[in-house]
Amino acid sequence: MKPIIQVALDLLETDRAIRIGQEALEGGADWIEAGTPLIKSEGMDSIRKLREAFPAKVIVADMKIADTGSMEVEMAAKAGADVIVILGSADDSTVLEAVRAAKKYGARIMADLISVPDPVPRSGELEKMGVDIINVHAGIDQQMTGRDSLSLMKEVVREVSIQVAIAGGLDIGSCSMAVKEGADIVIVGGNIVRSADVTASAKAIRDAVDSPSVTGYSKKTVDEEIRSILGSVSTPNISDAMHRKGAMQDIFTMVPGKKIVGTAVTVQAFKGDWAKAVEAIDEANPGDIIVIYNGSRHVAPWGGLATQSCLNKGVAGVVIDGAVRDIDDIRRIDFPVFATCNVPNAGEPKGFGEINSEIVCGNQAVKPGDYIVGDDNGVVVIPREHAYEIARRAKEVEKTEQRLFEEIRRGATLSEVMDLRKWEKH
Numbered sequence: 001m002k003p004i005i006q007v008a009l010d011l012l013e014t015d016r017a018i019r020i021g022q023e024a025l026e027g028g029a030d031w032i033e034a035g036t037p038l039i040k041s042e043g044m045d046s047i048r049k050l051r052e053a054f055p056a057k058v059i060v061a062d063m064k065i066a067d068t069g070s071m072e073v074e075m076a077a078k079a080g081a082d083v084i085v086i087l088g089s090a091d092d093s094t095v096l097e098a099v100r101a102a103k104k105y106g107a108r109i110m111a112d113l114i115s116v117p118d119p120v121p122r123s124g125e126l127e128k129m130g131v132d133i134i135n136v137h138a139g140i141d142q143q144m145t146g147r148d149s150l151s152l153m154k155e156v157v158r159e160v161s162i163q164v165a166i167a168g169g170l171d172i173g174s175c176s177m178a179v180k181e182g183a184d185i186v187i188v189g190g191n192i193v194r195s196a197d198v199t200a201s202a203k204a205i206r207d208a209v210d211s212p213s214v215t216g217y218s219k220k221t222v223d224e225e226i227r228s229i230l231g232s233v234s235t236p237n238i239s240d241a242m243h244r245k246g247a248m249q250d251i252f253t254m255v256p257g258k259k260i261v262g263t264a265v266t267v268q269a270f271k272g273d274w275a276k277a278v279e280a281i282d283e284a285n286p287g288d289i290i291v292i293y294n295g296s297r298h299v300a301p302w303g304g305l306a307t308q309s310c311l312n313k314g315v316a317g318v319v320i321d322g323a324v325r326d327i328d329d330i331r332r333i334d335f336p337v338f339a340t341c342n343v344p345n346a347g348e349p350k351g352f353g354e355i356n357s358e359i360v361c362g363n364q365a366v367k368p369g370d371y372i373v374g375d376d377n378g379v380v381v382i383p384r385e386h387a388y389e390i391a392r393r394a395k396e397v398e399k400t401e402q403r404l405f406e407e408i409r410r411g412a413t414l415s416e417v418m419d420l421r422k423w424e425k426h
């Protein structure tokens with residue numbers, strides 16, 4: 001049987017969900033899912049409207065039922081859902097009630113294994129209780145910390161003989177791999193619904209599951225992945241992902257158009273002393289960014305000669321809480337320097353200060369090894385221990401914006417697309 005593509009409409013408004021769902025169907029998606037956020041936002045009416053808009057399609061209600069199995073299944077089934085999602089971690093009494101109610105109303109039950117402590121044996125139990133489909137799912141927050149569901153899915157496929165679905169940040173490569181490993185249903189949310197071209201993205205997933213290969217699926221090291229994701233997003237995307245934390249104050253690009261991504265070599269320097277700032281070039285590894293606290297807007301710890309030296313060491317950029325000079329040389333070298341201001345004065349190489357101690361730069365704490373991203377908007381620092389998660393979340397912000405841009409290009413305004421008035425604080 002052809003694998004099923006279930007498009008998860010994790011959106012807040014039903015009308016928008018219907019438009020996006022229609023585009024996904026045009027690209028080859030099979031089942032339409034009312035995502036949990038949509039159900040929480042607009043209730044059972046969202047399922048009714050999806051049923052009405054797509055009378056011939058299987059409608060999945062991602063209710064994530066944790067209790068009152070019978071009542072909630074009845075609500076969703078009567079609103080028009082064909083498949084209703086319960087939590088695999090729900091009590092057996094809830095699962096059994098949900099299964100009984102589903103039989104009564106002609107619906108099927110999908111059990112979501114999200115956060116189930118012993119997912120493989122639990123899948124067998126769920127099957128015995130009459131669940132129709134097991135969904136092996138790495139939730140959206142879990143994905144941001146690096147979880148995926150593929151290896152668990154392989155074990156679940158061996159454990160049960162009912163249909164197995166997989167979900168959790170699936171893209172072309174992972175969908176293809178999942179189908180090769182036995183998935184009957186691939187559930188795709190963000191990589192279809194937040195794409196600027198929903199139809200093309202759904203079509204690409206369709207092609208991948210119909211002719212699966214393992215070639216699109218590759219694992220990078222964590223650092224490679226962080227750098228590659230940060231290279232593809234903007235500092236505003238990162239700031240949104242960090243809930244407005246991380247942006248350095250009063251530090252601007254001196255070479256417009258240059259973007260930097262790298263790990264910090266920190267320098268605590270002192271007013272009028274440029275020795276440690278320049279010595280840091282020799283300590284840096286290729287791809288590092290030198291981040292300097294200098295404490296003066298009038299005497300520069302950095303200029304053209306230091307900038308030229310960076311090229312020999314593969315330094316990716318320089319960020320200075322303080323002044324810079326030789327701005328014409330720096331622009332000619334075309335090297336990314338971010339600073340508070342530019343001045344003609346340098347100080348002396350006296351040698352006070354430290355390299356690679358924790359500093360404050362642009363009013364943000366920076367530790368050696370933290371990730372630094374700079375572009376024409378400014379500079380953000382991302383603590384190393386959270387860098388993977390922040391990078392992944394920033395990518396989600398960027399995807400959401402791409403889709404919003406597309407809808408605005410089609411003629412809507414931002415407040416219309418986001419239904420701003422509805423979501424204002426009351």
Ligand SMILES: O=C(CO)[C@H](O)[C@H](O)COP(=O)(O)O
Nearest residue numbers: 008167168169170188189190
């Ligand atoms: O149920 C969900 C979140 O709890 C999502 O619908 C599911 O994870 C699919 O979306 P994505 O592909 O963006 O992960």
